[in-house]
Amino acid sequence: MRREELNALTASADLWNNPENAQSLMSEKNVLEAKLDQYEDYIKTLSDYKEMIEFAEAENDEAMLSELMNNLVSLQQKVKRAELESLLSGEVDGNDTFLEVHAGSGGTEAMDWAQMLLRMYLRWAETHHYKTELIEETEGDVAGIKSATVKISGKNAYGWLKSESGVHRLVRISPFDSAARRHTSFASIGVYPVIDDNIQIDINPADCRIDTYRASGAGGQHINKTDSAVRITHIPTGIVVSSQTQRSQFQNRDNCWKMLRARLYEMEMQKKADAAQAVRDNQGDNGWGYQIRSYVLQPYRLIKDLRTETETADCKAVLDGDIDIFLSAALAQKIKSDENNEAV
16 A cells, blocks of 8 residues: 555545544554555665665675675565564454463473573563563462463564464473483463453453452562452353552452453454364363473474474574564464465
């Protein structure tokens, strides 16, 4: 769509007769303009690099040529990511997201592994300039965490991370085993979109049990000495959400309702996807059988996504948050799958 067409969409004198529709249209216009600006910036940058390369070749400036080639590689990576990001067209792909981490089987090892995964996603969010907010965290008995929920806010946060839901498996020499034996640990990741007011999710309060309790772990005096933490159990589905990091019970309760809406929305979307594709028969109870990625640190070093076959031996970089290789591969695979389904 050209910029002239965008302006024509919002130039109608009757536009603001329907404020709600006008607001939505203006919001869509802003998003499209941002994409056009990005596209034009890439075209200009490429043109500038072409001119500088011609100059460097004429001057036989090897140092300048080397730097420009590195810049071209960087530009290519940005364009490739932008290309994938432009295909995040799902109803809630552009939304913020809740990400949950739960330690699985493996005791202290699994709790330590859950904390490593939480750090990995926080580092990824930081690298991509997303805002993070810790909603809930339950510390492990000896080390690590039993569970944690973090809200990640920014453009397309859910769209990028939605493929991370599933079980992550770690194989390593245990730092908690005096005999230095190799251990296998599991942790589960759940990713749910933050639902805005434009999407109606009806929850019957009578179907929910609300409990308040005293928060544990790090926090101020008020947090630790009053029953400010809130847990909501949705009885029909068994979904449990909790929040304990806010100072007031009201704020924690509001967080819980938002997370419950996100979980119920995701559940309905998953039902539709399962009905359409008849897949994931091997998930097992609570998804624990559905392993999506294996992280092997011993006896060799390899991280492999079991769905896309994408792999890397740079385990340190991945655990430090460099997971774009897996996110991009999962998104590209989904796009290819959707195209095949449409062809059928």
